[in-house]
Amino acid sequence: MxxxxxxxxxxxxxxxxxxxxxxxxxxxxxxxxxxxxxxxxxxxxxxxxxxxxxxxxxxPHERYKSVINGLLRKKNEVDKEKVRMGRNARIYKIALWMIVLFIVLRSML
Incomplete structure (x- = not known):
């Protein structure tokens, strides 16, 4: 067909x-x-x-609305967590670079 x-x-x-x-x-x-x-x-x-x-x-049926709204709330929670984790990753990178810079500067003295 x-x-x-x-x-x-x-x-x-x-x-x-x-x-x-x-x-x-x-x-x-x-x-x-x-x-x-x-x-x-x-x-x-x-x-x-x-x-x-x-x-x-x-x-839409009430059950449909309940399920979809629940899924949307969970998605929003995941999105917020991703943003939070991204901020933490940037902080860790900055801290790592500061440690590396400190070690390099210390070795030069």
Missing amino acids: DHHLCDCTPRLKRRLCYCGELPILKTSWTEINLGRRFWRRRLYGKVGSCDFFDWADPA
Whole structure:
């Protein structure tokens, strides 16, 4: 079977906004709608925009939201730990260079 001919992904219905323009597809990062996609006007919230907004995905199940939000919190914790470890690595490098410099200077005296 030719897999390149098979389009198994559902198509999102893209409709025109209130002023006839094509909206853009965005992804929500709020805790209540995490990962849920929506259509909105490119200039949404700006003066003169029609403020078109429409959900592209159905509302997620509560279990889905709980799992995704938990994973996102864990990812944020890991990211913070990586930053902390990076700072510590820089401190250790500086300390090592200071020790090397001290040894070199001491050997010169």
